[in-house]
Amino acid sequence: GAGVSQSPSNKVTEKGKDVELRCDPISGHTALYWYRQRLGQGLEFLIYFQGNSAPDKSGLPSDRFSAERTGESVSTLTIQRTQQEDSAVYLCASSRNSGANVLTFGAGSRLTVL
Amino acid sequence: GNSVTQMEGPVTLSEEAFLTINCTYTATGYPSLFWYVQYPGEGLQLLLKATKADDKGSNKGFEATYRKETTSFHLEKGSVQVSDSAVYFCALSGGGSGNTGKLIFGQGTTLQVKP
Numbered sequence: 001g002a003g004v005s006q007s008p009s010n011k012v013t014e015k016g017k018d019v020e021l022r023c024d025p026i027s028g029h030t031a032l033y034w035y036r037q038r039l040g041q042g043l044e045f046l047i048y049f050q051g052n053s054a055p056d057k058s059g060l061p062s063d064r065f066s067a068e069r070t071g072e073s074v075s076t077l078t079i080q081r082t083q084q085e086d087s088a089v090y091l092c093a094s095s096r097n098s099g100a101n102v103l104t105f106g107a108g109s110r111l112t113v114l
Numbered sequence: 115g116n117s118v119t120q121m122e123g124p125v126t127l128s129e130e131a132f133l134t135i136n137c138t139y140t141a142t143g144y145p146s147l148f149w150y151v152q153y154p155g156e157g158l159q160l161l162l163k164a165t166k167a168d169d170k171g172s173n174k175g176f177e178a179t180y181r182k183e184t185t186s187f188h189l190e191k192g193s194v195q196v197s198d199s200a201v202y203f204c205a206l207s208g209g210g211s212g213n214t215g216k217l218i219f220g221q222g223t224t225l226q227v228k229p
Contacts, residue, residue, distance in 0.1 A: 004157075031215055042203065042221035043158075056216065091158070095215050103217060105150075105158040 002026075004106035006092050012112045013082055021077045021109045025094030030072050033103060035091040036061075043091065049075065050097075082113045116141040120204050120220035127194055127227050135189040135223045137178075137204035145206040147171075147180050147187040148217065152201040161189075161202070194227045201225070 005024040013019050025032050034046040045059040049069040060066070064082075069075040079086055089110045093103040121136040139145065149161040149171070162171030167182035176191045187204060204220040 033216065035219075043217075043219040045216055045218065048216050093158075097215075102160055102163070103215065104160075107157040 004092055004094055004104055006090075006106035006109050008109055009107065010110045010112075012114065014114050015084060016081055018078065018080045019082055019111060021079075021090050021111070023075045023077070023092030023094075023106060025073070025075070025092070026104055028072075028096065029094035029104070030097050031095045032069055032075050033093045033095075034067055034075070034077050035093065037089045037091055037108070039088070046077070046090075079111075082111075084113050087111055087113045116145065116206060116218050118204050118206055118218055118220035120202075120223050122221075122223070123201075124224040124226055127225070129196055129227055129229050130193045131227075133189070133191040133194045133198075133225065135202055135204075135225070137187045137189065137220060139185050139187065139204075139206050141185075141206055141208075143208065144182075145208045147178070148205040148207070149176070149178055149187070149189050150203045150205060150219075152203065152222075154200070158203065194225070196227045196229055199225055199227045 007022045030051050032049045035043040037043050047067045048056040064080045067077045089108040091105055091108045093105045095103050117140045119138050146165045148163045150158045151161045152158045162173040164171040164180035167180055170179045178187050178189045201222045201224050203222045205217040207217050
């Protein structure tokens, strides 16, 4: 597609529920990144996918967080047993390859945990 | 590990004022440096970048020079407009983090320009 597409744009859930966030990267972009942006704070790196290589999961904050990517296309970020501190905007970005260094970001998925 | 520190906001300026947003970094090796901008209701966009020491990135009247001696990448604009109101993020990649393209961001600086 023309840009990075994320869904849902807004999600309100109850504490303890599982949520799934989706990212469609730009076609042909082999690298995909997930970031978290808490209110008034910077972006925290969560996870990075590059082609068929093992993902870099070093930023995932707990084992409640997981992400998958099918080949070089769609990625889903899953948060299990959500907590209030998970409330944030989750941003997805893609780039043509890992060395390109220019990331194109989606508009984000705003998650609110009540 | 690598890190980026930005001046705290919010920064409030009148139209046509001079803007500086300070950014310093800590990294091993030779990172690439970036400024991203997030306009209200929109996703992050690359504003400018510099990939080696003494490089100057520029775009839309904004400039930043990669200063290795002071480990800085300050953002400047000579005359701001109301439309420049946004959140500005300094970021780095590489430089000991490997060449994965993974960005490390500063905390962001909110700029508000008043007419």
